[in-house]
Amino acid sequence: NVGWQAGDRWLLAMPLARVGGLSILTRCLAARATLVLAPRFDAAGLPGLIEHERITLASLVPTMLALTLDAHPGWVAPPYFRTLLLGGSAASPRLFARSRAARLPVVVTYGCTETCSQIVATPYEARFDAEPWGCGTVLPGAELRADGERLQVRGAMRMHGYLGEPALDPNAWFDTGDHGRIHPDGHVELFGRRHDLIVTGGENVYPAEVERVLEALPGIAAAAVFGVPDETWGQTVAAALVADGTPPPDATIVAHLAAHLARHKRPRAVVWVDALPVTAAGKPDRGALGARVGELRGLKA
Known part of the structure; x- marks a missing residue:
């Protein structure tokens, strides 16, 4: 090629x-x-x-x-x-x-x-x-x-x-x-990729799709989407976000997500971080994001 x-x-x-x-x-x-x-x-x-x-x-x-x-x-x-x-x-x-x-x-x-x-x-x-x-x-x-x-x-x-x-x-x-x-x-x-898939309420969510939507919003430089264990839904969708200048308010994020994603694909909670963790191969380390679960906060419309 x-x-x-x-x-x-x-x-x-x-x-x-x-x-x-x-x-x-x-x-x-x-x-x-x-x-x-x-x-x-x-x-x-x-x-x-x-x-x-x-x-x-x-x-x-x-x-x-x-x-x-x-x-x-x-x-x-x-x-x-x-x-x-x-x-x-x-x-x-x-x-x-x-x-x-x-x-x-x-x-x-x-x-x-x-x-x-x-x-x-x-x-x-x-x-x-x-x-x-x-x-x-x-x-x-x-x-x-x-x-x-x-x-x-x-x-x-x-x-x-x-x-x-x-x-x-x-x-x-x-x-x-x-x-x-x-x-x-x-x-x-x-x-x-197989190890990235999030299953919430029986619905499949591909993090890459959600990340593309989030990164298209001004004020978000990078996003990593991951699943959080949940007794009712199996998993819920969460996101770690890196700001590009001033972070957008919750209402703007919620409206943007609602305009581009089905309800089950929208992150329910986010955490703002200075940089996304990566593996030794330089790929997003979604597993490491589990350590930030205690810092997640719900998005408010």
Whole structure:
């Protein structure tokens, strides 16, 4: 999809213990291409590193990209930087808009450890306007189908099986557990990862959908939506919010949510935080938000 060009240099700033980082190493080895290993991810130093090392390709998760753009307002990617692979979690419309302003060529990807990284990606030709493509189209060699909303995959890139369990049938479909839709034009829309799903009163809520709505409201820089155990509903929806300047009043948030989301999807309580917690891979750490449950307060219309 992305291909190789003379002089390509791929930045590895992700953990090698994760398949997203490991796959950068393996593809560079297979292509005999240059890999530039960053000692760690550093949002403040990333643009300088790209320019100093003349990086042409890099892989980040959305949180890493947002932190980099926060640290460098007005930064514009150099013309030789030709692809930013963006995956691991959902990117918001606001992040896409900021990427376009920075002239970043974004290729969105979707995959999982069991498929040795990506199986879906934005077409390279659409890298300056990736948002309409969802998480992309199925890459050559992979097959993807939706059983209801459950995405299933098969192909030579799929694992043989889990350690200590019987090997999988080579022709069997593997249930990713992730939820999404394959549109008639072939682009794939990811609703949410399996471990993120909130079930409230028997209804499914995908945090990424709610987060996109919240982050579209002026005054909210970032949002992380998570489930809170509830005896009546099983779970209720809550959100941790990062302010962009002056936080919007509760009434404004409630009205905005009511205009864009069904009732069961609307957060009932929120907590304002200085920054959202992230995992070692740079993804939103929803599990860590459970420690903030005691700080949640109900939204007042």
